[in-house]
Amino acid sequence: MTATQILTEAITQPSHYQVPEGCALVIFGASGDLTRRKLLPALYALAHDGLLPDQFAVIGFARKEKSHEAFREEMRQAVEQFSRLQPFNAGVWDRLARGFYYVAASFEDPVGYERLRELLVEVDRRHGTGGNRLYYLATPPAAYAAVVARLGASGLVSEVRDGPYDTDPAPETHGCCRIIIEKPFGRDLATALALNAEIHRVFRERQVYRIDHYLGKETVQNILTFRFGNSIFEPLWNRRYIDHIQLLVAEDRGVEGRGGYYDSAGAMRDMLQNHMLQLLSLVAMEPPATFDPDAVRDEKVKVLRAIREVLAADVESATVRAQYISGQLRGKRIAAYADEPGVAAETATETFAALRLEIDNWRWAGVPFYLRTGKALPKRVTEVTIQYRQPPLLLFQHAGHLGHERRDVIQPNRLTLRIQPDEGISLRVGLKPPGPSISLIPARLGFSYREAFGIDPTEAYERLLLDCMLGDSTLFIRRDEVESAWALVTPIVEAWADAGRTGLAYHPAGSWGPKEADRFIEADGRKWVNP
Numbered sequence: 001m002t003a004t005q006i007l008t009e010a011i012t013q014p015s016h017y018q019v020p021e022g023c024a025l026v027i028f029g030a031s032g033d034l035t036r037r038k039l040l041p042a043l044y045a046l047a048h049d050g051l052l053p054d055q056f057a058v059i060g061f062a063r064k065e066k067s068h069e070a071f072r073e074e075m076r077q078a079v080e081q082f083s084r085l086q087p088f089n090a091g092v093w094d095r096l097a098r099g100f101y102y103v104a105a106s107f108e109d110p111v112g113y114e115r116l117r118e119l120l121v122e123v124d125r126r127h128g129t130g131g132n133r134l135y136y137l138a139t140p141p142a143a144y145a146a147v148v149a150r151l152g153a154s155g156l157v158s159e160v161r162d163g164p165y166d167t168d169p170a171p172e173t174h175g176c177c178r179i180i181i182e183k184p185f186g187r188d189l190a191t192a193l194a195l196n197a198e199i200h201r202v203f204r205e206r207q208v209y210r211i212d213h214y215l216g217k218e219t220v221q222n223i224l225t226f227r228f229g230n231s232i233f234e235p236l237w238n239r240r241y242i243d244h245i246q247l248l249v250a251e252d253r254g255v256e257g258r259g260g261y262y263d264s265a266g267a268m269r270d271m272l273q274n275h276m277l278q279l280l281s282l283v284a285m286e287p288p289a290t291f292d293p294d295a296v297r298d299e300k301v302k303v304l305r306a307i308r309e310v311l312a313a314d315v316e317s318a319t320v321r322a323q324y325i326s327g328q329l330r331g332k333r334i335a336a337y338a339d340e341p342g343v344a345a346e347t348a349t350e351t352f353a354a355l356r357l358e359i360d361n362w363r364w365a366g367v368p369f370y371l372r373t374g375k376a377l378p379k380r381v382t383e384v385t386i387q388y389r390q391p392p393l394l395l396f397q398h399a400g401h402l403g404h405e406r407r408d409v410i411q412p413n414r415l416t417l418r419i420q421p422d423e424g425i426s427l428r429v430g431l432k433p434p435g436p437s438i439s440l441i442p443a444r445l446g447f448s449y450r451e452a453f454g455i456d457p458t459e460a461y462e463r464l465l466l467d468c469m470l471g472d473s474t475l476f477i478r479r480d481e482v483e484s485a486w487a488l489v490t491p492i493v494e495a496w497a498d499a500g501r502t503g504l505a506y507h508p509a510g511s512w513g514p515k516e517a518d519r520f521i522e523a524d525g526r527k528w529v530n531p
């Protein structure tokens with residue numbers, strides 16, 4: 001039996017994943033893109049894989065008038081269009097959609113919440129959902145505070161038992177009540193603090209599930225299993241062996257119709273404050289004592305707090321920001337960001353950001369972390385690159401290579417965690433090529449997710465919805481994490497806003513960013529790793 005067969009067999013064994021207790025999921029913003037593209041396909045995939053309880057219902061809540069039937073039909077179309085599981089299985093869908101209902105109301109209207117309350121009682125009776133409630137905020141962020149306040153005022157939030165990790169004695173035990181909140185969670189430290197305060201007026205922290213969909217990606221979770229499930233990497237995972245670490249989240253599309261939102265966000269708020277700092281904390285954290293949600297998140301937040309503050313005076317030397325102008329991308333001409341609909345004429349918003357961070361702790365002192373993200377780059381790729389130090393004795397540097405003297409062939413080891421799309425892990429090592437001379441060439445030892453498991457990783461939202469139903473908040477962002485991330489990022493976005501277009505670089509769409517970004521890392525004697 002080959003290694004691939006063994007792995008494939010392991011993955012096709014019946015899943016040991018628990019099926020949650022029955023519950024009703026209320027989606028605020030059920031007419032939106034997120035619901036259609038992500039949430040419904042994820043629910044359908046969970047149903048398809050037998051991971052949803054039989055006692056399950058979904059209530060869509062949004063402004064537009066429509067009947068329960070019209071809502072079901074709209075959601076069916078969304079699943080047919082966006083599900084990763086093709087062909088569409090009408091049997092699975094029909095069983096799932098039996099529990100679908102709709103409430104048409106504005107997010108501020110108390111009458112709508114009254115109707116929701118009545119409907120939830122009815123749903124409990126019909127579907128046996130046992131008073132368990134999950135509220136999902138898939139609305140524009142401006143509506144978050146209103147929905148939370150109205151839920152509280154309408155008596156729709158009980159302080160109840162909240163999952164397997166809840167050790168607080170709870171006053172009632174008739175059901176769970178959780179709220180899932182999408183990003184963006186605030187737009188700076190002050191707004192994030194204010195939003196947390198609003199939420200905490202109504203919900204306890206243990207009921208709050210802040211989503212960062214990167215944490216639902218299999219390969220992101222694999223960072224921890226790779227680090228802490230193997231004995232050979234962790235001893236080398238520190239400043240004695242590692243020269244620097246690069247995190248790259250590149251996207252090969254422009255903002256594509258999201259100009260209105262994006263122009264008030266930019267790459268730092270849209271990608272770096274959340275997804276990339278989450279990746280960094282998983283790469284850099286200490287091993288937790290256990291894998292329970294708070295033990296893991298305690299370690300992540302320690303990393304975020306240990307990152308050296310980027311003071312306003314240092315922003316220029318520690319960061320690069322840029323915007324794409326028109327260029328060729330995958331054979332197509334794409335318009336400049338500034339010409340996108342919804343983008344201000346004099347926009348100074350960055351679509352590309354690069355940042356050097358230092359973590360002031362025992363493990364990482366002196367190891368820079370370079371973070372880089374951008375829209376309209378040549379490829380869609382997310383990678384973490386761990387660049388080891390140069391071997392101390394350059395034993396082979398004068399060795400002949402195919403008869404010629406080569407001085408540049410010894411390249412330091414490099415471990416690459418390929419988060420997406422070609423999910424896997426590779427390690428660059430130096431090897432002797434065939435032939436009489438003693439020389440070194442770089443070679444790759446690799447693991448490919450697809451080759452090993454024969455399947456594509458599941459969608460992030462499937463795992464996250466399931467975990468929330470199970471009351472496991474490990475892969476959700478705790479209050480102190482979101483606040484620490486904003487504490488770091490806020491001085492940077494403020495300094496950029498003050499400088500406006502001064503200091504903003506430009507690069508053609510389809511290139512790996514501006515020259516300024518190359519000079520930035522080269523000034524440290526290093527180079528970007530472009531996949």
Ligand code: BG6
Nearest residue numbers: 183213214251270271275382420
């Ligand atoms: C979202 C951002 O959070 O993540 C988008 O708002 C971005 O701008 C997206 O395109 C990237 O997610 P993924 O999973 O495609 O890498």
